[in-house]
Amino acid sequence: xxxxDADNGxxxxxxxxxxxxxxxxxxxxxxxxxxxxxxxxxxGSSCIATTLLHRGKAAYKTLGIPVTVHASSTWKFSKQxxxxxxxxxxxxxxxxxxTMTH
Numbered sequence: 001x002x003x004x005d006a007d008n009g010x011x012x013x014x015x016x017x018x019x020x021x022x023x024x025x026x027x028x029x030x031x032x033x034x035x036x037x038x039x040x041x042x043x044g045s046s047c048i049a050t051t052l053l054h055r056g057k058a059a060y061k062t063l064g065i066p067v068t069v070h071a072s073s074t075w076k077f078s079k080q081x082x083x084x085x086x087x088x089x090x091x092x093x094x095x096x097x098x099t100m101t102h
Contacts, residue, residue: 004033004091013098023052026094030054038091045100052096059095062086 003010016022026042030053033040042053043062050056060067064083065075077083087093 001029001032004029004038005036007091023096026053026096029092030094033091036091039089041086041090041093042096043093044096046097049096049100053094056096 003012014022014025030040030042041062042050042056043059044050044053044056045059047058050058059065062083063075063086064077064081
């Protein structure tokens with residue numbers, strides 16, 4: 001939470017076996033961010049993962065990531081694009097099952 005409050009762009013990786021409380025932690029982080037008046041962006045690598053997060057969406061759709069990824073694939077959108085605004089104003093992006101992404 002200190003990193004979110006400081007707005008210093010840190011990246012954290014949370015790993016654990018199923019049933020160890022990762023979804024609970026994600027929900028707690030997103031709830032605290034919302035209570036502090038900030039915006040949290042919950043995404044998942046699969047549609048199943050997103051159902052566990054309140055208002056979660058598939059990362060490829062929310063962030064405009066190509067479904068078929070090649071070495072030359074790029075992730076691009078304009079600064080005025082809604083997707084860009086989501087990323088810009090997000091105090092935290094919680095990406096469930098990020099390791100399942102190619």
